[in-house]
Amino acid sequence: MTTIHEVAQAAGVSISTVSYALSGKRPVSDKTRTRIEDAARVLGYEPDAGARMLAGRRTHIFALTEPLRADTHAPTHMAFVLATAVAARRRGYDILLLTDEQASEGMNRVAASNLVDAILVLDVAPDDERAAIARSVRTPTIFIGIPDDQEGLTCVDLDFGAAGHLAVDRLADAGHTRVTLLGQTEVAYRRSNFPRRLLHGVQDRALERGVALDWITTGASATDAASVRSAAEAAIERGIRAFIVHAVDDVHVALLTVLEERGLRVGDDVSVISAAASFDTATLSVPIDTIPLVPQQSCELAVDLAVRRLEEANVQARVHLIPPEYRSAGSVAAPQG
Amino acid sequence: MTTIHEVAQAAGVSISTVSYALSGKRPVSDKTRTRIEDAARVLGYEPDAGARMLAGRRTHIFALTEPLRADTHAPTHMAFVLATAVAARRRGYDILLLTDEQASEGMNRVAASNLVDAILVLDVAPDDERAAIARSVRTPTIFIGIPDDQEGLTCVDLDFGAAGHLAVDRLADAGHTRVTLLGQTEVAYRRSNFPRRLLHGVQDRALERGVALDWITTGASATDAASVRSAAEAAIERGIRAFIVHAVDDVHVALLTVLEERGLRVGDDVSVISAAASFDTATLSVPIDTIPLVPQQSCELAVDLAVRRLEEANVQARVHLIPPEYRSAGSVAAPQG
DNA sequence: TTGTAAGCGTTATCAG
DNA sequence: CTGATAACGCTTACAA
Numbered sequence: 093m094t095t096i097h098e099v100a101q102a103a104g105v106s107i108s109t110v111s112y113a114l115s116g117k118r119p120v121s122d123k124t125r126t127r128i129e130d131a132a133r134v135l136g137y138e139p140d141a142g143a144r145m146l147a148g149r150r151t152h153i154f155a156l157t158e159p160l161r162a163d164t165h166a167p168t169h170m171a172f173v174l175a176t177a178v179a180a181r182r183r184g185y186d187i188l189l190l191t192d193e194q195a196s197e198g199m200n201r202v203a204a205s206n207l208v209d210a211i212l213v214l215d216v217a218p219d220d221e222r223a224a225i226a227r228s229v230r231t232p233t234i235f236i237g238i239p240d241d242q243e244g245l246t247c248v249d250l251d252f253g254a255a256g257h258l259a260v261d262r263l264a265d266a267g268h269t270r271v272t273l274l275g276q277t278e279v280a281y282r283r284s285n286f287p288r289r290l291l292h293g294v295q296d297r298a299l300e301r302g303v304a305l306d307w308i309t310t311g312a313s314a315t316d317a318a319s320v321r322s323a324a325e326a327a328i329e330r331g332i333r334a335f336i337v338h339a340v341d342d343v344h345v346a347l348l349t350v351l352e353e354r355g356l357r358v359g360d361d362v363s364v365i366s367a368a369a370s371f372d373t374a375t376l377s378v379p380i381d382t383i384p385l386v387p388q389q390s391c392e393l394a395v396d397l398a399v400r401r402l403e404e405a406n407v408q409a410r411v412h413l414i415p416p417e418y419r420s421a422g423s424v425a426a427p428q429g
Numbered sequence: 430m431t432t433i434h435e436v437a438q439a440a441g442v443s444i445s446t447v448s449y450a451l452s453g454k455r456p457v458s459d460k461t462r463t464r465i466e467d468a469a470r471v472l473g474y475e476p477d478a479g480a481r482m483l484a485g486r487r488t489h490i491f492a493l494t495e496p497l498r499a500d501t502h503a504p505t506h507m508a509f510v511l512a513t514a515v516a517a518r519r520r521g522y523d524i525l526l527l528t529d530e531q532a533s534e535g536m537n538r539v540a541a542s543n544l545v546d547a548i549l550v551l552d553v554a555p556d557d558e559r560a561a562i563a564r565s566v567r568t569p570t571i572f573i574g575i576p577d578d579q580e581g582l583t584c585v586d587l588d589f590g591a592a593g594h595l596a597v598d599r600l601a602d603a604g605h606t607r608v609t610l611l612g613q614t615e616v617a618y619r620r621s622n623f624p625r626r627l628l629h630g631v632q633d634r635a636l637e638r639g640v641a642l643d644w645i646t647t648g649a650s651a652t653d654a655a656s657v658r659s660a661a662e663a664a665i666e667r668g669i670r671a672f673i674v675h676a677v678d679d680v681h682v683a684l685l686t687v688l689e690e691r692g693l694r695v696g697d698d699v700s701v702i703s704a705a706a707s708f709d710t711a712t713l714s715v716p717i718d719t720i721p722l723v724p725q726q727s728c729e730l731a732v733d734l735a736v737r738r739l740e741e742a743n744v745q746a747r748v749h750l751i752p753p754e755y756r757s758a759g760s761v762a763a764p765q766g
Numbered sequence: 767t768t769g770t771a772a773g774c775g776t777t778a779t780c781a782g
Numbered sequence: 783c784t785g786a787t788a789a790c791g792c793t794t795a796c797a798a
Contacts, residue, residue, distance in 0.1 A: 444777095454777090476776070480775035
């Protein structure tokens with residue numbers, strides 16, 4: 093194992109100069125710095141993590157707590173984990189997984205042992221027990237998602253309410269007066285916060301714009317497209333020609349299949365908007381207007397806030413809502429006849 | 430932050446006694462030990478991770494490298510990550526995620542900086558570049574999966590070849606002489622090792638038992654069940670009444686749907702075995718005989734091997750194949766007529 | 767611009 | 783069975 097001593101010796105300087113040259117925390121003359129960097133590279137020097145933690149009181153590790161419930165949508169979840177890991181790595185941090193059933197135990201443990209510099213919280217529930225922990229530990233904690241009680245917490249999330257407004261506005265602007273929202277599973281509206289926020293955004297704006305709204309929850313299993321199909325068919329029978337979909341890809345597929353069977357062309361006879369979809373809607377058979385979920389943005393901002401909390405003195409806790417973006421693909425049209 | 434000093438003071442002993450009492454690495458009298466444990470609990474003492482690493486040369490962290498390619502099946506992947514994290518935690522280890530595109534960089538980094546005690550490798554490719562890294566670093570490395578060149582590596586995996594044998598044997602024993610294997614995506618047979626191993630197991634045993642075998646790869650997208658359906662229909666037309674399925678749940682659903690449409694009852698008119706399925710086959714509409722993938726077993730064994738490598742002196746590298754298990758559900762029957 | 771040296775909080779070696 | 787104490791490898795005042 094190469095130590096800082098050996099690098100110092102090879103470069104003919106003291107160990108503190110090596111430390112400063114590599115961390116950049118003190119100006120070092122160009123020629124000695126290059127000499128040090130060369131020596132470090134040649135020797136394959138990498139600072140000992142333990143020593144660095146102990147002396148520097150920085151671990152360069154973030155914890156990521158993810159409860160992983162049975163109803164977790166795996167691809168979405170993975171996208172968030174990956175996005176977090178990538179963003180963290182770009183800032184020089186590694187990710188420590190906390191998948192305990194009782195995430196609380198893990199949070200307390202890593203905080204008490206100074207194992208991590210900050211904690212990132214994923215898959216936030218309305219009454220998330222991790223909110224209380226976050227308030228009680230000294231370790232900076234960032235929520236990706238929003239619990240009911242946000243007092244004193246730093247949270248990051250897509251503005252699902254605004255996404256709901258946006259979707260209704262586009263359909264209302266096009267002239268629709270009746271809209272059906274194909275929503276998440278029933279349990280999702282209890283276990284998570286964001287489906288409700290989108291729902292309320294849609295409901296409120298529908299009320300304001302005088303749009304009649306139907307809201308349908310979709311089946312729990314990806315395998316039973318049947319219920320989605322019949323719900324869509326019923327809506328069409330009633331003359332509905334505008335859909336907002338906030339659901340997994342299978343639900344999108346089921347809806348599009350029904351529309352095609354009925355000979356209804358999307359963006360022509362019928363309007364469809366996909367809101368906060370976690371998968372790539374470009375894989376669908378028809379181009380669909382989308383309000384994307386962008387895990388990258390949320391996770392990058394979360395990592396950014398964590399770093400800021402470590403580097404700056406008084407960063408105050410608040411909720412950061414990311415404004416939704418509307419990606420047009422021609423799937424919204426004025427109602428026919 | 431509570432230190433070992435404060436615990437020692439509170440318990441009226443020296444810090445070394447505290448260390449030994451809590452680690453159990455030296456006998457400590459019952460009464461002083463309880464006094465120490467009480468003090469530690471009351472003060473909420475948790476050893477400082479950095480100090481522990483530096484002094485003890487043990488980090489109590491395992492790295493988990495996961496390349497996360499675009500074609501990764503998210504639910505399966507998550508099951509493995511979760512199983513690893515749970516198993517590791519049970520032994521007192523945390524998991525550090527290494528999701529770099531170039532996993533090699535991460536492995537070298539955590540090894541050189543002594544950030545982790547061992548490295549666990551997931552989602553192993555046939556020509557995995559991480560095999561070379563594993564051989565070059567001092568950090569013990571365990572593969573969950575098997576690359577082509579296993580020389581000097583410690584690997585853990587389900588015995589997919591034996592699983593293939595088992596599946597064919599059951600069908601041949603029941604009297605079937607023609608079998609269709611509904612396999613993974615085409616790309617999976619190039620990117621991963623295990624689909625090939627199952628395929629070869631099936632092919633070899635089919636040859637031995639005089640069973641005529643068809644092998645079909647399935648579509649890349651979960652949304653196009655159509656190709657699976659037509660393949661299944663073609664097989665049925667040709668009189669095939671025995672299927673081995675090594676694929677995602679959608680493929681199972683598509684096959685079962687076709688069978689039902691044709692009025693073929695599973696376990697009666699037609700035989701179906703699901704091999705190495707990563708999802709819960711109990712959610713399917715019909716009970717299916719299964720050779721389960723058991724991520725828990727692989728991951729537990731991997732963690733176990735890692736711990737053993739740290740605690741024992743000479744554990745020699747080798748491949749550990751987990752024998753497949755057959756779970757009957759009545760979906761295999763003798764061919765009719 | 768560079769060097770010296772005092773910790774950081776444990777573990778583990780030596781004594782007792 | 784218990785106590786001192788020397789590492790562990792680095793960061794960061796404090797000096798020069």
